[in-house]
Amino acid sequence: MLDNKTALIIGIFLLLLFSIAYAHEAEEETHEESTINAHSLVSSSFKYMIIASVISLLFIIISLYIREKSEKVKWILFLAIIIPVIASTAYLAYSTVYLNLVSETQGPVHWHADYEVWVCDEKAELVKPKGISNRIGSPLFHDHGDSRIHVEGVVADTRNVDLHSFFQTVGGDLDADILEIPKENEVVKVKNGDLCNGEEAKLQAFVYKVINADNAKSWIFEQEKIGNFPKYILSPYSNVPPGDCIIIEFGPESEKTGHICATYEAAMQRGELVGS
Known part of the structure:
Protein backbone atom coordinates (compact mmCIF):
# COMPACT_ATOMS: atom_id res chain seq x y z
CA MET A 1 0.00 0.00 0.00
CA LEU A 2 1.18 3.53 -0.74
CA ASP A 3 1.45 5.97 2.15
CA ASN A 4 -0.19 9.38 1.89
CA LYS A 5 3.02 11.25 1.06
CA THR A 6 3.94 8.91 -1.80
CA ALA A 7 0.40 9.08 -3.18
CA LEU A 8 0.58 12.89 -3.06
CA ILE A 9 3.84 12.90 -5.01
CA ILE A 10 2.49 10.56 -7.68
CA GLY A 11 -0.77 12.53 -7.95
CA ILE A 12 0.98 15.89 -8.44
CA PHE A 13 3.43 14.37 -10.92
CA LEU A 14 0.61 12.88 -13.04
CA LEU A 15 -1.29 16.16 -12.93
CA LEU A 16 1.72 18.10 -14.18
CA LEU A 17 2.39 15.55 -16.93
CA PHE A 18 -1.21 15.98 -18.08
CA SER A 19 -0.75 19.77 -18.17
CA ILE A 20 2.37 19.41 -20.35
CA ALA A 21 0.66 16.97 -22.69
CA TYR A 22 -2.31 19.29 -23.08
CA ALA A 23 -0.07 22.26 -23.80
CA HIS A 24 1.89 20.27 -26.38
CA GLU A 25 -1.30 19.12 -28.09
CA ALA A 26 -2.50 22.71 -28.39
CA GLU A 27 0.88 23.70 -29.83
CA GLU A 28 0.71 20.96 -32.47
CA GLU A 29 -2.69 22.26 -33.59
CA THR A 30 -1.19 25.72 -33.98
CA HIS A 31 1.64 24.42 -36.13
CA GLU A 32 -0.74 22.49 -38.37
CA GLU A 33 -2.37 25.82 -39.19
CA SER A 34 0.97 27.55 -39.78
CA THR A 35 4.18 25.55 -40.24
CA ILE A 36 6.38 28.59 -39.76
CA ASN A 37 4.75 30.75 -37.10
CA ALA A 38 7.38 32.74 -35.27
CA HIS A 39 5.03 34.14 -32.67
CA SER A 40 3.60 30.76 -31.64
CA LEU A 41 7.04 29.16 -31.45
CA VAL A 42 8.46 31.93 -29.30
CA SER A 43 5.38 32.02 -27.05
CA SER A 44 5.45 28.24 -26.66
CA SER A 45 9.11 28.42 -25.59
CA PHE A 46 8.26 30.82 -22.78
CA LYS A 47 5.14 28.79 -21.91
CA TYR A 48 7.23 25.65 -21.47
CA MET A 49 9.77 27.57 -19.40
CA ILE A 50 6.98 28.65 -17.04
CA ILE A 51 5.57 25.13 -16.84
CA ALA A 52 9.04 23.72 -16.15
CA SER A 53 9.64 26.29 -13.42
CA VAL A 54 6.33 25.43 -11.75
CA ILE A 55 7.10 21.69 -11.90
CA SER A 56 10.57 22.16 -10.45
CA LEU A 57 9.28 24.47 -7.71
CA LEU A 58 6.55 22.00 -6.72
CA PHE A 59 9.01 19.14 -6.43
CA ILE A 60 11.36 21.31 -4.39
CA ILE A 61 8.46 21.96 -2.01
CA ILE A 62 7.65 18.23 -1.95
CA SER A 63 11.28 17.39 -1.18
CA LEU A 64 11.17 19.76 1.79
CA TYR A 65 7.90 18.23 2.93
CA ILE A 66 9.28 14.67 2.98
CA ARG A 67 11.67 14.64 5.93
CA GLU A 68 12.96 11.06 5.69
CA LYS A 69 13.90 10.14 2.14
CA SER A 70 15.38 6.92 0.83
CA GLU A 71 18.07 7.05 -1.84
CA LYS A 72 15.49 6.06 -4.46
CA VAL A 73 13.13 8.87 -3.47
CA LYS A 74 16.02 11.35 -3.49
CA TRP A 75 16.89 10.35 -7.07
CA ILE A 76 13.26 10.60 -8.16
CA LEU A 77 12.95 14.07 -6.67
CA PHE A 78 16.28 15.19 -8.14
CA LEU A 79 15.27 14.05 -11.64
CA ALA A 80 11.79 15.57 -11.27
CA ILE A 81 13.40 18.92 -10.46
CA ILE A 82 16.22 18.95 -13.02
CA ILE A 83 14.65 17.28 -16.10
CA PRO A 84 11.94 19.94 -16.72
CA VAL A 85 14.57 22.71 -16.52
CA ILE A 86 16.92 20.96 -18.94
CA ALA A 87 14.10 20.06 -21.34
CA SER A 88 12.60 23.57 -21.46
CA THR A 89 16.04 25.17 -21.88
CA ALA A 90 16.83 22.79 -24.74
CA TYR A 91 13.50 23.59 -26.41
CA LEU A 92 14.14 27.33 -26.08
CA ALA A 93 17.59 26.93 -27.65
CA TYR A 94 16.16 24.76 -30.45
CA SER A 95 13.35 27.22 -31.24
CA THR A 96 15.79 30.15 -31.35
CA VAL A 97 18.16 28.36 -33.74
CA TYR A 98 15.26 27.03 -35.85
CA LEU A 99 13.68 30.46 -36.25
CA ASN A 100 17.00 31.99 -37.27
CA LEU A 101 17.50 29.29 -39.90
CA VAL A 102 14.04 29.29 -41.49
CA SER A 103 13.25 33.02 -41.30
CA GLU A 104 13.62 35.19 -44.38
CA THR A 105 15.76 37.59 -42.38
CA GLN A 106 18.06 34.79 -41.13
CA GLY A 107 17.86 36.14 -37.59
Whole structure:
Protein backbone atom coordinates (compact mmCIF):
# COMPACT_ATOMS: atom_id res chain seq x y z
CA MET A 1 0.00 0.00 0.00
CA LEU A 2 1.18 3.53 -0.74
CA ASP A 3 1.45 5.97 2.15
CA ASN A 4 -0.19 9.38 1.89
CA LYS A 5 3.02 11.25 1.06
CA THR A 6 3.94 8.91 -1.80
CA ALA A 7 0.40 9.08 -3.18
CA LEU A 8 0.58 12.89 -3.06
CA ILE A 9 3.84 12.90 -5.01
CA ILE A 10 2.49 10.56 -7.68
CA GLY A 11 -0.77 12.53 -7.95
CA ILE A 12 0.98 15.89 -8.44
CA PHE A 13 3.43 14.37 -10.92
CA LEU A 14 0.61 12.88 -13.04
CA LEU A 15 -1.29 16.16 -12.93
CA LEU A 16 1.72 18.10 -14.18
CA LEU A 17 2.39 15.55 -16.93
CA PHE A 18 -1.21 15.98 -18.08
CA SER A 19 -0.75 19.77 -18.17
CA ILE A 20 2.37 19.41 -20.35
CA ALA A 21 0.66 16.97 -22.69
CA TYR A 22 -2.31 19.29 -23.08
CA ALA A 23 -0.07 22.26 -23.80
CA HIS A 24 1.89 20.27 -26.38
CA GLU A 25 -1.30 19.12 -28.09
CA ALA A 26 -2.50 22.71 -28.39
CA GLU A 27 0.88 23.70 -29.83
CA GLU A 28 0.71 20.96 -32.47
CA GLU A 29 -2.69 22.26 -33.59
CA THR A 30 -1.19 25.72 -33.98
CA HIS A 31 1.64 24.42 -36.13
CA GLU A 32 -0.74 22.49 -38.37
CA GLU A 33 -2.37 25.82 -39.19
CA SER A 34 0.97 27.55 -39.78
CA THR A 35 4.18 25.55 -40.24
CA ILE A 36 6.38 28.59 -39.76
CA ASN A 37 4.75 30.75 -37.10
CA ALA A 38 7.38 32.74 -35.27
CA HIS A 39 5.03 34.14 -32.67
CA SER A 40 3.60 30.76 -31.64
CA LEU A 41 7.04 29.16 -31.45
CA VAL A 42 8.46 31.93 -29.30
CA SER A 43 5.38 32.02 -27.05
CA SER A 44 5.45 28.24 -26.66
CA SER A 45 9.11 28.42 -25.59
CA PHE A 46 8.26 30.82 -22.78
CA LYS A 47 5.14 28.79 -21.91
CA TYR A 48 7.23 25.65 -21.47
CA MET A 49 9.77 27.57 -19.40
CA ILE A 50 6.98 28.65 -17.04
CA ILE A 51 5.57 25.13 -16.84
CA ALA A 52 9.04 23.72 -16.15
CA SER A 53 9.64 26.29 -13.42
CA VAL A 54 6.33 25.43 -11.75
CA ILE A 55 7.10 21.69 -11.90
CA SER A 56 10.57 22.16 -10.45
CA LEU A 57 9.28 24.47 -7.71
CA LEU A 58 6.55 22.00 -6.72
CA PHE A 59 9.01 19.14 -6.43
CA ILE A 60 11.36 21.31 -4.39
CA ILE A 61 8.46 21.96 -2.01
CA ILE A 62 7.65 18.23 -1.95
CA SER A 63 11.28 17.39 -1.18
CA LEU A 64 11.17 19.76 1.79
CA TYR A 65 7.90 18.23 2.93
CA ILE A 66 9.28 14.67 2.98
CA ARG A 67 11.67 14.64 5.93
CA GLU A 68 12.96 11.06 5.69
CA LYS A 69 13.90 10.14 2.14
CA SER A 70 15.38 6.92 0.83
CA GLU A 71 18.07 7.05 -1.84
CA LYS A 72 15.49 6.06 -4.46
CA VAL A 73 13.13 8.87 -3.47
CA LYS A 74 16.02 11.35 -3.49
CA TRP A 75 16.89 10.35 -7.07
CA ILE A 76 13.26 10.60 -8.16
CA LEU A 77 12.95 14.07 -6.67
CA PHE A 78 16.28 15.19 -8.14
CA LEU A 79 15.27 14.05 -11.64
CA ALA A 80 11.79 15.57 -11.27
CA ILE A 81 13.40 18.92 -10.46
CA ILE A 82 16.22 18.95 -13.02
CA ILE A 83 14.65 17.28 -16.10
CA PRO A 84 11.94 19.94 -16.72
CA VAL A 85 14.57 22.71 -16.52
CA ILE A 86 16.92 20.96 -18.94
CA ALA A 87 14.10 20.06 -21.34
CA SER A 88 12.60 23.57 -21.46
CA THR A 89 16.04 25.17 -21.88
CA ALA A 90 16.83 22.79 -24.74
CA TYR A 91 13.50 23.59 -26.41
CA LEU A 92 14.14 27.33 -26.08
CA ALA A 93 17.59 26.93 -27.65
CA TYR A 94 16.16 24.76 -30.45
CA SER A 95 13.35 27.22 -31.24
CA THR A 96 15.79 30.15 -31.35
CA VAL A 97 18.16 28.36 -33.74
CA TYR A 98 15.26 27.03 -35.85
CA LEU A 99 13.68 30.46 -36.25
CA ASN A 100 17.00 31.99 -37.27
CA LEU A 101 17.50 29.29 -39.90
CA VAL A 102 14.04 29.29 -41.49
CA SER A 103 13.25 33.02 -41.30
CA GLU A 104 13.62 35.19 -44.38
CA THR A 105 15.76 37.59 -42.38
CA GLN A 106 18.06 34.79 -41.13
CA GLY A 107 17.86 36.14 -37.59
CA PRO A 108 16.51 39.13 -35.65
CA VAL A 109 16.22 42.53 -37.33
CA HIS A 110 15.63 46.10 -36.19
CA TRP A 111 13.93 48.07 -38.96
CA HIS A 112 12.25 51.47 -38.72
CA ALA A 113 10.18 53.69 -40.98
CA ASP A 114 8.47 56.94 -40.11
CA TYR A 115 4.93 57.48 -41.33
CA GLU A 116 2.15 60.02 -41.44
CA VAL A 117 -1.54 59.60 -42.18
CA TRP A 118 -3.51 62.52 -43.62
CA VAL A 119 -7.31 62.43 -44.00
CA CYS A 120 -8.86 65.35 -45.88
CA ASP A 121 -5.65 67.31 -45.23
CA GLU A 122 -5.85 66.74 -41.47
CA LYS A 123 -3.20 64.65 -39.74
CA ALA A 124 -4.59 61.48 -38.13
CA GLU A 125 -2.32 60.23 -35.35
CA LEU A 126 -2.50 56.72 -33.92
CA VAL A 127 -3.70 56.33 -30.33
CA LYS A 128 -0.85 56.65 -27.82
CA PRO A 129 0.35 53.51 -26.03
CA LYS A 130 -0.52 52.90 -22.39
CA GLY A 131 1.06 50.61 -19.83
CA ILE A 132 4.60 49.41 -19.21
CA SER A 133 5.01 47.89 -22.68
CA ASN A 134 4.82 51.41 -24.19
CA ARG A 135 3.70 50.12 -27.57
CA ILE A 136 0.67 49.68 -29.80
CA GLY A 137 0.88 46.36 -31.64
CA SER A 138 2.91 43.20 -31.12
CA PRO A 139 6.48 42.68 -29.85
CA LEU A 140 7.57 42.14 -33.47
CA PHE A 141 5.56 44.88 -35.18
CA HIS A 142 4.52 48.05 -33.35
CA ASP A 143 4.47 51.80 -32.79
CA HIS A 144 5.75 53.45 -29.59
CA GLY A 145 3.61 56.56 -30.06
CA ASP A 146 6.38 58.15 -32.11
CA SER A 147 4.79 57.89 -35.60
CA ARG A 148 7.37 55.24 -36.39
CA ILE A 149 6.88 51.66 -37.60
CA HIS A 150 9.10 49.29 -35.63
CA VAL A 151 10.04 45.79 -36.82
CA GLU A 152 12.04 44.19 -34.01
CA GLY A 153 12.72 40.46 -33.94
CA VAL A 154 12.85 37.45 -36.23
CA VAL A 155 10.72 37.87 -39.36
CA ALA A 156 9.73 34.43 -40.59
CA ASP A 157 7.96 35.85 -43.67
CA THR A 158 8.42 39.48 -44.74
CA ARG A 159 4.84 39.50 -46.06
CA ASN A 160 3.82 39.61 -42.40
CA VAL A 161 5.44 43.05 -41.98
CA ASP A 162 3.77 44.96 -44.82
CA LEU A 163 1.63 48.09 -44.32
CA HIS A 164 -1.62 46.12 -44.28
CA SER A 165 -0.29 43.91 -41.48
CA PHE A 166 0.94 46.92 -39.53
CA PHE A 167 -2.45 48.60 -39.47
CA GLN A 168 -4.16 45.35 -38.49
CA THR A 169 -1.61 44.82 -35.71
CA VAL A 170 -2.28 48.26 -34.21
CA GLY A 171 -6.06 47.77 -34.32
CA GLY A 172 -6.86 49.43 -37.64
CA ASP A 173 -7.04 48.39 -41.27
CA LEU A 174 -5.51 49.36 -44.59
CA ASP A 175 -6.53 48.06 -47.99
CA ALA A 176 -6.48 49.51 -51.48
CA ASP A 177 -9.75 51.37 -50.85
CA ILE A 178 -10.25 51.36 -47.05
CA LEU A 179 -8.45 53.02 -44.15
CA GLU A 180 -9.17 52.62 -40.44
CA ILE A 181 -6.93 54.17 -37.80
CA PRO A 182 -7.69 54.20 -34.06
CA LYS A 183 -7.19 57.64 -32.50
CA GLU A 184 -7.48 58.71 -28.86
CA ASN A 185 -11.26 59.10 -28.80
CA GLU A 186 -12.44 57.64 -32.11
CA VAL A 187 -11.64 55.35 -35.00
CA VAL A 188 -11.23 57.20 -38.30
CA LYS A 189 -12.81 55.20 -41.14
CA VAL A 190 -12.77 56.29 -44.77
CA LYS A 191 -13.17 54.57 -48.13
CA ASN A 192 -12.64 55.48 -51.74
CA GLY A 193 -15.48 57.64 -53.01
CA ASP A 194 -16.09 59.44 -49.73
CA LEU A 195 -15.95 63.23 -49.93
CA CYS A 196 -13.22 65.59 -48.75
CA ASN A 197 -14.29 69.24 -48.74
CA GLY A 198 -16.99 68.42 -51.27
CA GLU A 199 -14.65 66.51 -53.60
CA GLU A 200 -14.54 62.78 -54.18
CA ALA A 201 -11.43 61.41 -52.48
CA LYS A 202 -9.19 58.40 -52.89
CA LEU A 203 -6.74 56.52 -50.67
CA GLN A 204 -3.13 56.68 -51.85
CA ALA A 205 0.37 56.32 -50.44
CA PHE A 206 3.82 57.77 -51.14
CA VAL A 207 7.29 56.91 -49.93
CA TYR A 208 10.44 58.98 -49.57
CA LYS A 209 13.15 56.40 -50.19
CA VAL A 210 16.92 56.88 -49.87
CA ILE A 211 18.68 55.49 -52.93
CA ASN A 212 22.27 55.55 -51.59
CA ALA A 213 21.91 54.30 -48.02
CA ASP A 214 25.63 53.45 -47.72
CA ASN A 215 26.66 57.11 -48.15
CA ALA A 216 25.94 58.11 -44.57
CA LYS A 217 24.78 61.72 -44.17
CA SER A 218 25.20 62.34 -47.88
CA TRP A 219 21.91 60.71 -48.72
CA ILE A 220 19.80 61.24 -51.81
CA PHE A 221 16.10 60.42 -51.74
CA GLU A 222 13.36 59.93 -54.28
CA GLN A 223 9.64 60.33 -53.76
CA GLU A 224 7.56 57.52 -55.24
CA LYS A 225 3.85 56.89 -55.41
CA ILE A 226 3.29 53.34 -54.14
CA GLY A 227 1.10 51.23 -56.39
CA ASN A 228 0.01 48.28 -54.26
CA PHE A 229 0.62 50.12 -50.99
CA PRO A 230 -1.05 47.63 -48.59
CA LYS A 231 1.67 45.14 -49.56
CA TYR A 232 4.54 47.62 -49.21
CA ILE A 233 7.40 46.41 -46.96
CA LEU A 234 9.58 49.07 -45.37
CA SER A 235 13.27 49.32 -46.28
CA PRO A 236 15.59 47.33 -43.97
CA TYR A 237 17.26 50.16 -42.05
CA SER A 238 17.39 50.92 -38.35
CA ASN A 239 17.73 54.72 -38.57
CA VAL A 240 15.47 57.20 -40.36
CA PRO A 241 16.83 58.29 -42.75
CA PRO A 242 17.96 56.13 -44.53
CA GLY A 243 14.81 54.29 -43.43
CA ASP A 244 11.63 55.21 -45.28
CA CYS A 245 9.26 58.10 -44.79
CA ILE A 246 5.79 56.81 -45.71
CA ILE A 247 2.88 59.19 -46.32
CA ILE A 248 -0.66 57.81 -46.50
CA GLU A 249 -3.25 60.27 -47.79
CA PHE A 250 -6.98 60.28 -48.28
CA GLY A 251 -7.89 63.16 -50.58
CA PRO A 252 -8.02 64.18 -54.23
CA GLU A 253 -5.89 61.88 -56.39
CA SER A 254 -2.41 63.19 -57.13
CA GLU A 255 0.98 61.94 -58.32
CA LYS A 256 3.00 63.67 -55.56
CA THR A 257 2.53 64.59 -51.93
CA GLY A 258 3.51 67.82 -50.23
CA HIS A 259 3.77 66.18 -46.81
CA ILE A 260 7.06 64.89 -45.45
CA CYS A 261 8.21 63.27 -42.18
CA ALA A 262 9.88 65.49 -39.57
CA THR A 263 13.01 63.30 -39.56
CA TYR A 264 13.52 63.80 -43.30
CA GLU A 265 12.89 67.51 -42.98
CA ALA A 266 15.44 67.78 -40.15
CA ALA A 267 18.04 65.79 -42.12
CA MET A 268 17.56 68.13 -45.08
CA GLN A 269 18.07 71.17 -42.85
CA ARG A 270 21.32 69.64 -41.54
CA GLY A 271 22.53 69.13 -45.10
CA GLU A 272 22.57 65.33 -44.74
CA LEU A 273 19.78 64.63 -47.22
CA VAL A 274 18.79 66.02 -50.62
CA GLY A 275 16.18 65.15 -53.21
CA SER A 276 17.19 63.64 -56.52
